[in-house]
Amino acid sequence: IGLDFFLLESYVAKPTLSRSAPVCDDVVKCQQKSENFDRLSLWYKNISSIYTNVNELQFMNWGYADLDEHIDDNTGYYSKKLYQQVLANITLTDQNILEVGCGRGAGAAWCVRTYASRSYVGMDPSGDVISLCEQCYSTIPRLSFMIADPKTHLSFQNESMDVVLSLETTKIFDEIIAVKRFVDEITRVLTPNGYFLWCGLCNVDGSSLLIDYLTGNNAFIIKEKVNITRNVLHALDIQSNSRTDFIDRYIQPAEQEYCRLFAGLPGTELYDNMQQGRAEYWRVVFRKKTTKKTPIV
Template sequence: MSLRTPELLTTQVTSSQFVLFRDNEVEQQPSSEDVDSLSFWYEWIANAYSNVDELQFMNYGYADFDEHIDNDSNYCSKQLYKEVLAQVSLTNQTVLEVSCGRGAGAVWCVDNYVPDSYVGADLSSGVIDVCRQRHSMKPRLSFVVADATKYLPFANESLDIVICVEATHAYGGPIAVKQFASEVARVLRPNGYFLWCDLCHIDGSDTSIDYLTANGKLIVEEKINITRNVLHALDIQSNTRTQFIERYVRPREQEYFRLFAGLPGTPMYNGMDEGRIQYWRAIFRKKTTTDMSITRVRRLSFPSIPHY
């Protein structure tokens, strides 16, 4: 049976390479002007620690309030994907995941939801090289380099679903997020779904649901504040992440990693705990006409999904 794949257009995106290895240590340090760039840190860490299992997922995670044990370093990260996908089926759909990182979420989605095709896109050519090396034999899964804030290399109305997990806050501000949303709307088929989650500063300095709907082409089907669940996940994972930092990261880099990991006591964690930052997940649908009324997403029943 042939798979229905989205039409991939040719584009060229360049990305600098940051990392060399020796005994699990990073040989090239980020310069001082880069340390405040979230996008730089995502790419730098993803490249530098590409062989470390604990960093195959790079999101904060999600946990229900009755969950308290972290016996799998990736469990909460998988739960975040499960939460984002809870009401829309990927089965037999053409799917794009934007800012896919090293592809662990993409692999998990393909294994558990059986899409027709699944493409992971990321700005970093180095990260995409890692994805291709690790997952080249996975059926229905492929990877492409793309800057989602400028151009997604897919034909108009060629995708059923676009996914973006905890990435838009690093895109560089409202203008970039709005451009990204316009690209999402362009590549989605009519009535296609955009499944999103991210943290948002309440001052609107990075990303927001309003920015994602500013073009008038995406309508909100559902939005849920999951800040407390994300904080609970960070609490559950704090010991594991602290141990990872102490084991793998050189002392002079450890503070940056604590900030990046959202450990309790860091500005990101405190911002969510004190209400200055909120973590939302949302389902958007592409309009077919300008006067389409908003409807709720039909809840779908899924079989129990095993956790690995």
């Protein structure tokens, strides 16, 4: 399940990196976007109490499917494949890993079991979600969870993380300044030559505010950038019936429209924007340069 919708409109016009850019200049439209953001954020914070059976709702990303795959086994298979794509060609063994926006924790648990990292920290701004993560996965060695808001401060020492990953977490960037703060914090906590791994919605040319700031601060270079829109759309198609069934069974009617958007179901604005070529879904590998001086905090 993804929450990239808010920045989809916000980053259509690229900001100049040397100055602040408004999220929107239409007061009514801006208020509507803010209300939608607040409502979806509240739904996200309450998701741990909506349904706690991790066997049915383990993951919160949209997933990745090869174009010849068609079976929805409702085990999180396609969400795991999205993690595999984001982590492709990156060594995680004996590395210190930070996942920003870990959701319900299944992805973090799967990564630790699969890649044998030295440490893996899943962080999320929702205390309820982190409580659920700890309830489900506290016995897994080398895995921990913490409540933190990445648009303010990452509570880690300078150059203490080898890899930072972020899947579909632009929901946290409700203002342009939050993007800049996040980029500064990633720069600070990553080791020289460390990696920031990201996937999410972009403009049709593969650009986004986050990508612009990451490359504009001269601290990162793009090692790999892959358009996976067709694969994400295919995963959403495959999972459409099971996710629609989940929403019908467990979500109150008044909130179902937002939940369908949240889930990227066919017929929603997010899905249609990708399907009709108005937006794209990319995964990007950023490597931190060794020449950038790390900010002191």
